[in-house]
Amino acid sequence: MPPISSDPSRRLLLGALSLTSLAITLSLPMQAHAQAKTKVAAIYTVPFEQQWAGRIHKALKAAEARGEIEYKASENVSNADYERVMREYATAGNQLIVGEAFGVETAARKVAKDFPKVGFLMGSSLKPVAPNFSTFDNFIQEPAYLTGMIAGGLTKTNKIGMVGGNPIPEVNRLMNAFMAGAKEINPKVEFSVTFINSWFDPPKAKEAAFAMIDKGADVLYAERFGVSDAAKEKGKLSIGNVANTQAQYPDTVVASALWNMEPSIDRAIKLVKEGAFKGEDYGIYSMMKYKGSELAPLGTFEKKVPADLIAKVQAKEKAIVAGSFTVKVDDSQPKSTAK
Structure with missing residues (x-):
C-alpha cells in the first residue's frame, strides 16, 4: 500500500475530490427524480x-x-x-x-x-x-371546409353522399363546414346525409355509402371508416376525415381533413411536468393556427385535381391561417338536400 502523501496541497486536493464525489452521490436521487418520466x-x-x-x-x-x-x-x-x-x-x-x-x-x-x-x-x-x-374537442372544421371545396369541384353528378357516426356537435360541425365549402365552389351540389349511430361499424357505414352511390353520388364524405371501401368498389371518390387513409385507397381518397393531437397532448404533458396543469379548454389547439389540424397533401391526386381548384383551396387555406377568413362553427345536425 503506497504511503499517504505528506504534501499539504495534495491532501487538500484529495479532500476536495472526496467532497465532490459525496456531493454527486447525494444528488443522484434528486436528479433521478427530476428526470423521472x-x-x-x-x-x-x-x-x-x-x-x-x-x-x-x-x-x-x-x-x-x-x-x-x-x-x-x-x-x-x-x-x-x-x-x-x-x-x-x-x-x-x-x-x-x-x-x-x-x-x-x-x-x-x-x-x-x-x-x-x-x-x-x-x-x-x-x-x-x-x-x-x-x-x-376535434375543432377541425377549417380543413373540413377545404376538403368540401375539393369535393364540390370534383363532383360530376352534383351529388355528394355523407356518412357520419352520431349526430353530435363534434361530428355535425365538420359535416356542416364540409357542405359550406362544397357550396362555395359548386352552388348546385346536393347532399345525402346519413348517420349510422355508431362510432365504429365499417360494414354499416359501407352499406350506407352504397345506398348513396345508387342514388347518384359520385363523391363521398367518409366521416366513418367503411365509406371509402364502398367508394373503391364502385369506382367513386371519397374524402377522408381525422386520419389520412390515402395510402390504403390511393385511387379513391382525394383529400382528408387531418386532426393532430400533438399540440394538445404535448402542452398537457409539459404542464403536468411543471406542476401547472389546470382545468381549461384545449379546443383551440385543434385549429390550423396551432397546427392542430391541416389539409392532407393531395398525394396521388395532386395532378388529377384541376389547377384552378387547387389555387382556390390554397388561397382559402392562407386566409384561414391568417385569420382573414373564419369557418363558421355550426353544431346543428346537417340535413339531406338531395331530392
Whole structure:
C-alpha cells in the first residue's frame, strides 16, 4: 500500500475530490427524480384503429418514443366500465389521464374530483372544471371546409353522399363546414346525409355509402371508416376525415381533413411536468393556427385535381391561417338536400 502523501496541497486536493464525489452521490436521487418520466394513461371506448382514438394514441406514442412519458392505454372500454378503469389508473399513480367523457360525463368528472392532484384531459362537449379537469374537442372544421371545396369541384353528378357516426356537435360541425365549402365552389351540389349511430361499424357505414352511390353520388364524405371501401368498389371518390387513409385507397381518397393531437397532448404533458396543469379548454389547439389540424397533401391526386381548384383551396387555406377568413362553427345536425 503506497504511503499517504505528506504534501499539504495534495491532501487538500484529495479532500476536495472526496467532497465532490459525496456531493454527486447525494444528488443522484434528486436528479433521478427530476428526470423521472411522467406517467400517462389513456382510456378509449373504441379500438386504437378507430380514427378519433387513433390520433390521440399516435400523439401519446410519439411522446413515449421521445422518452418523455410512461404510457399505458386501454381500448374498447364500455361506458359501464369506464369509471372503474379511470379510478384504477388514477390510483396507480398516473399523473395524466386522457380519454373521452362523451356518454360518461358525470362519472368522469366525479373521478377527477376525487383525485385533484391528477390531471385529466378528456374529450367533451361540456366545459372544463377546476382544478384538474381539462377538455378537448376535434375543432377541425377549417380543413373540413377545404376538403368540401375539393369535393364540390370534383363532383360530376352534383351529388355528394355523407356518412357520419352520431349526430353530435363534434361530428355535425365538420359535416356542416364540409357542405359550406362544397357550396362555395359548386352552388348546385346536393347532399345525402346519413348517420349510422355508431362510432365504429365499417360494414354499416359501407352499406350506407352504397345506398348513396345508387342514388347518384359520385363523391363521398367518409366521416366513418367503411365509406371509402364502398367508394373503391364502385369506382367513386371519397374524402377522408381525422386520419389520412390515402395510402390504403390511393385511387379513391382525394383529400382528408387531418386532426393532430400533438399540440394538445404535448402542452398537457409539459404542464403536468411543471406542476401547472389546470382545468381549461384545449379546443383551440385543434385549429390550423396551432397546427392542430391541416389539409392532407393531395398525394396521388395532386395532378388529377384541376389547377384552378387547387389555387382556390390554397388561397382559402392562407386566409384561414391568417385569420382573414373564419369557418363558421355550426353544431346543428346537417340535413339531406338531395331530392
